Amino acid sequence: MSSTTADLYKFRNSVNRMVDRAMSLMDLPVGIQNHVKYCSSVLQVHFVVKLSDGQFHTFKGWLALHSDHRLPAKGGIRYSLSVDQDEVEALASLMTYKCAIVDVPYGGSKGGLRINPKAYNEEDLERITRRFARTLIDRGFISPSENVPAPDMGTGPREMAWIADTYKALRPDDINYMACVAGKPVTSNGIWGREEATGRGVQYAIREFFRHPEDLKAAGLTGALEGQRVVVQGLGNVGYHAAKFLSEEDGCKVVALIERSGALINDNGLNIEAIKQWMLTNKGQLQGFPDARYVADGTSVLEYPCDLLIPAALESQITAENAGRVQCKVVVEAANGPVTADADEILRKRGITVLPDMYVNAGGVTVSYFEWIKNLQHIRFGRMQRRNEEYRGRAVVEAIESTTGQKVPAIIKENIIKGADELDLVRSGLDDTMRTAYQQIRSIYWENDNIDDYRTAAYYLSIQKIVRAYYELGL
Ligand code: NAD
Secondary structure, three states, X not given: OOHHHHHHHHHHHHHHHHHHHHHOOOOOOHHHHHHHHOOOEEEEEEEEEEOOOOOEEEEEEEEEEOOOOOOOEEEEEEEOOOOOHHHHHHHXXXXXXXXXXXXXXXXXXXXXXXXXXXXXXXXXHHHHHHHHHHHHHHOOOOEOOOEEEEEOOXXXXXXXXXXXXXXXXXXOOOOOHHHHOOOOOHHHOOOOOOOOHHHHXXXXXXXXXXXXXXXXXXXOOOOOOOOOEEEEEOOOHHHHHHHHHHHHHHOOEEEEEEXXXXXXXXXXXXXXXXXXXXXXXXXXXXXXXXXXXXXXXXHHHHHXXXXXXXXXXXXXXXXXXXXXXXXXXXXXXXXXXXXXXXXHHHHHHHOOEEEOHHHHOOHHHHHHHHHHHHXXXXXXXXXXXXXXXXXXXXXXXXXXXXXXXXXXXHHHHHHHHOOOOHHHHHHHHHHHHHHHHHHHHHHHHHHOOOOOOHHHHHHHHHHHHHHHHHHHHOO
């Protein structure tokens, strides 16, 4: 078993323990508990592709549909050598819980192909992806109404565009073909704001947490978000956007940044954009970056004193080994499964608040949902309303100016007049989603004496919603 797979088994066990903890507080028949926990169907495929070396290569992949209480199902397609059926099933179940928390009306799914994508050139990867997609489409495991994949580890917008094109070729009569997959490039019927979505969702989750003084007090925090000391692990898609938005827009001080190659510390706050550019031109290395202290042992910096610790890299980073030494008030789980179940118990006993992954990083799936809707309605969000809003805004400004005899200041005028474009609407929908979900989770947390953490509250809420849907469908 590779170390990655070993971690995943731990991660999977962690998830199961957390689900069991929430289920133990609910009065659910065992049959229903099992129905919620296990995948409803799993497809395993083998296929062969002739690659540019002239040889026939065989590949193995899976697609798990965890629940069918809502359709289509939704989940990423992962390309990795560590992929196996257990991993795909575990990740599919997580997707179900995540979608329920943010009221994205999908079931959970996950796809995986056992492959090292870096070992193939682009032409071969396209052939492999198209064949994999075709195999899944032929069996009804990808379609706008059954299952809508998105990017995950090892895949991105490019692969999603190939899958959409393959679907279109096989189902030319399906006018909604573009909705068969999310996370496509914006130029190929994707949506503005998808790339930043998960990091943006992390920012919105933290902002909402700071709107509740009672919750802040329970976490040992006071005041506004501005000036809070933040430590971020991972400067990839999620960590970069979260750190950038929190520091540039909310005035947080990112005092430490942890990457694969070490960590940077500056108590006055790090310049995230400058670090990103530095990494791009220095093969991912942090060492040598000016205006910061470099620490070679990055993992030790998870213990640096801060208000918010945001692990945004990978699973199993805060474990029974280091949880006792972490010096933050709140752990914001931007990655999937960064806190193990054992560590979770230690943090709970220490009174450290954890905002759970299934809520915090749900921004990606939320915006994938918006992309699916956009593809089904065949029109960009805001296209019909934007100018109309501008006409009305202009009329309001003119009315104010003519009745008061005063000019409206330019910046206020611009805000009143501006019509919402697609990015504005995506952010607005995401913000609303993250706020509403947090409010529901905190209600469960505060109203139940036997729930003393947000993770259990989130699972409790999610399972409640799933079970309700099953009963309504008539089990
Ligand atoms: P990514 O590959 O873009 O970034 C991960 C970053 O973490 C990289 O910069 C990498 O160098 C760094 N890293 C890897 N190992 C590290 C280590 N040991 N210590 C410090 N840094 C390390 O991945 P991502 O898309 O940003 O995803 C990060 C996490 O968020 C994963 O757990 C993923 O499952 C989860 N997630 C991502 C999305 C999304 O939309 N991308 C959505 C939901 C959840």
